[in-house]
Amino acid sequence: MNTLFFYAVTVLIWGSTWFAIKLQLQSVPSQVSVAYRFALAALILFAWCWIRRLPLRFSLRQHLWLMLQGITVFSTNYVLFYEAEKHLVSGSVAIIFSVLVVFNIINSWFFFRVKPTYQVIAGAGLGLLGIMLTFWHELMNLGSSLENVFGIGLSLVGTVCASFGNMIFARLRKDEMPIVQGNAFGMLYGTAVLMAYAGFSGSKFSFDPSPSYILSLLYLSLFGSVIAFGCYLTLVGRIGADRAAYCSVLFPIVALGLSAAFEGYRLNAVSGLGIVLVLLGNVLVLRRKQSSGPAPGSKPATTGTAQALEV
Numbered sequence: 001m002n003t004l005f006f007y008a009v010t011v012l013i014w015g016s017t018w019f020a021i022k023l024q025l026q027s028v029p030s031q032v033s034v035a036y037r038f039a040l041a042a043l044i045l046f047a048w049c050w051i052r053r054l055p056l057r058f059s060l061r062q063h064l065w066l067m068l069q070g071i072t073v074f075s076t077n078y079v080l081f082y083e084a085e086k087h088l089v090s091g092s093v094a095i096i097f098s099v100l101v102v103f104n105i106i107n108s109w110f111f112f113r114v115k116p117t118y119q120v121i122a123g124a125g126l127g128l129l130g131i132m133l134t135f136w137h138e139l140m141n142l143g144s145s146l147e148n149v150f151g152i153g154l155s156l157v158g159t160v161c162a163s164f165g166n167m168i169f170a171r172l173r174k175d176e177m178p179i180v181q182g183n184a185f186g187m188l189y190g191t192a193v194l195m196a197y198a199g200f201s202g203s204k205f206s207f208d209p210s211p212s213y214i215l216s217l218l219y220l221s222l223f224g225s226v227i228a229f230g231c232y233l234t235l236v237g238r239i240g241a242d243r244a245a246y247c248s249v250l251f252p253i254v255a256l257g258l259s260a261a262f263e264g265y266r267l268n269a270v271s272g273l274g275i276v277l278v279l280l281g282n283v284l285v286l287r288r289k290q291s292s293g294p295a296p297g298s299k300p301a302t303t304g305t306a307q308a309l310e311v
Helices: 002-022 030-052 060-084 090-097 100-112 118-134 136-140 146-174 179-201 211-239 247-262 269-286 303-310
Strands: none
Touching: 002 090, 002 211, 002 247, 030 060, 030 179, 030 211, 060 090, 060 146, 060 179, 090 146, 090 247, 100 118, 100 146, 100 247, 118 136, 118 247, 118 269, 136 269, 146 211, 179 211, 247 269
């Protein structure tokens, strides 16, 4: 039940953040907006740690891993996605990000020798096919202009970067790194990297006082960063990076619902078939035979898992 809860919350929140990111792209540089987002999220997490008196002392080796996590998960990949949405519609970026499940399967095999089952591979492939059908019209309208190609390239590199970050977190979970404290330091290091990059690149540390920017920033920081990351990384620790990454295959479905509600999107027969295939793929990936052992990379719930639920 808890695993399904974490899964649903992650999909619903992160599926809606693609639209919220669009509201961040008006007048503030991408790296500065991402820095604001994770600085606020880190502040919330450290405040939570102080209130709950959670331990914050870790070894130098653990801090080095947390720095790598901050560089991959909490800075670089998000700047790339923010920039990509300047060249592509948010739904198209979400489609490309759904390839995360494939990169995580490959990287889990390469780094941890976790060979995926045929069931997981089939489910991931079925889900990706469903995503393509669901957004077939958008894919056909990507065009061949250099701007669209650049946006696709940024999205792919950002997705690969996110996958490396997932592998780093899986490594940290082997050392029983608590999720809340680990995320707090990771976001802190990611913010530091973004601030340094913004300073060296000459970006202005401007701020947009409009309600849409402020509300989207608060949503992306609290829900998209603090709550959703806690739920997702809990899934990585419980069921493995390959199966947890299937959340990314469902993100565009939530984006589709928002588009239908606010952007006039209309469901057609091809899109409907795509949604069915995504759901069938979801069942294949999450379903586990009774004779099988724990999922690759999974482990019993730890203190960090319980803390993530409390957040």
